[in-house]
Amino acid sequence: MSANGTAQTRISDTPEQLAHEVAGWIVEQASKPRTRFSLCLSGGETPKHLYELLATPAYVAHMPWDRTHCFWGDERMVPRDDPRSNYHMAWDALLRHVPIPVENIHAIPTEHMSPAAGAAAYATELKRFYGADVLDSSRPLFDLTLLGLGEDGHIASLFPGSPALTETERWVIPVMGETAPDRITLTYPVLASSSVTAFVVAGERKRNALAGVLAGDAALPASRLQPRGAVYWFIDRAAAATPAFSGAQ
Numbered sequence: 001m002s003a004n005g006t007a008q009t010r011i012s013d014t015p016e017q018l019a020h021e022v023a024g025w026i027v028e029q030a031s032k033p034r035t036r037f038s039l040c041l042s043g044g045e046t047p048k049h050l051y052e053l054l055a056t057p058a059y060v061a062h063m064p065w066d067r068t069h070c071f072w073g074d075e076r077m078v079p080r081d082d083p084r085s086n087y088h089m090a091w092d093a094l095l096r097h098v099p100i101p102v103e104n105i106h107a108i109p110t111e112h113m114s115p116a117a118g119a120a121a122y123a124t125e126l127k128r129f130y131g132a133d134v135l136d137s138s139r140p141l142f143d144l145t146l147l148g149l150g151e152d153g154h155i156a157s158l159f160p161g162s163p164a165l166t167e168t169e170r171w172v173i174p175v176m177g178e179t180a181p182d183r184i185t186l187t188y189p190v191l192a193s194s195s196v197t198a199f200v201v202a203g204e205r206k207r208n209a210l211a212g213v214l215a216g217d218a219a220l221p222a223s224r225l226q227p228r229g230a231v232y233w234f235i236d237r238a239a240a241a242t243p244a245f246s247g248a249q
């Protein structure tokens with residue numbers, strides 16, 4: 001899975017324990033000495049409770065929000081106040097409750113522009129933040145990237161069979177006509193440019209996709225991600241109940 005093929009797996013008995021496990025681990029990662037902490041957030045349902053936990057006193061005080069920058073791996077082409085918006089979910093569950101400078105919140109633009117224009121604008125924003133137009137494998141863009149896993153094995157908005165899977169030049173692209181609403185997604189090279197990548201996977205309905213990814217099924221978009229840095233799988237017992245984990249703690 002990672003560039004050196006290793007990954008750490010942590011299995012939690014319940015979704016609640018999983019959320020606490022990941023929240024504590026994110027604070028640990030964020031607290032490492034560095035001038036800024038760049039965090040790429042995932043959307044969907046799974047991380048919502050994790051975000052809510054990070055907004056609680058037990059975690060807020062330990063998170064360096066003043067130097068944390070938040071980005072998104074993908075977004076739905078809906079207004080920011082739309083309940084389907086990944087930005088909206090993270091804002092409502094976490095960001096509006098914590099002392100993060102508003103200029104450190106880098107949402108994917110979706111309003112009053114086409115998906116292509118939104119994608120191009122976000123690529124410009126990422127390159128401005130990174131300080132270069134070309135990714136350097138020795139200098140990851142993100143310190144931490146959170147990823148969910150779709151039942152079909154998709155990550156961000158990289159869906160099975162999509163032409164987006166073969167994009168290696170553009171940092172951000174529109175995803176049209178594959179889902180409703182259309183989407184904007186970071187591409188593999190950008191998602192892979194991370195010091196640490198954490199997959200957070202919960203629930204029985206994710207078992208098959210998870211087993212397929214861990215078996216290296218190349219038809220599943222998650223299998224094809226080659227993260228530059230360390231990889232962690234945070235999984236709950238319900239998702240892990242497959243032979244792939246028979247020996248795991």
Ligand code: 6PG
Pocket residue numbers: 042043044045046047073074075076086147148149150151154155156157
């Ligand atoms: C999105 C996500 C997507 C998500 C998976 C899992 O915009 O929906 O970025 O990649 O992580 O679809 O979603 P659930 O957590 O809702 O199962």
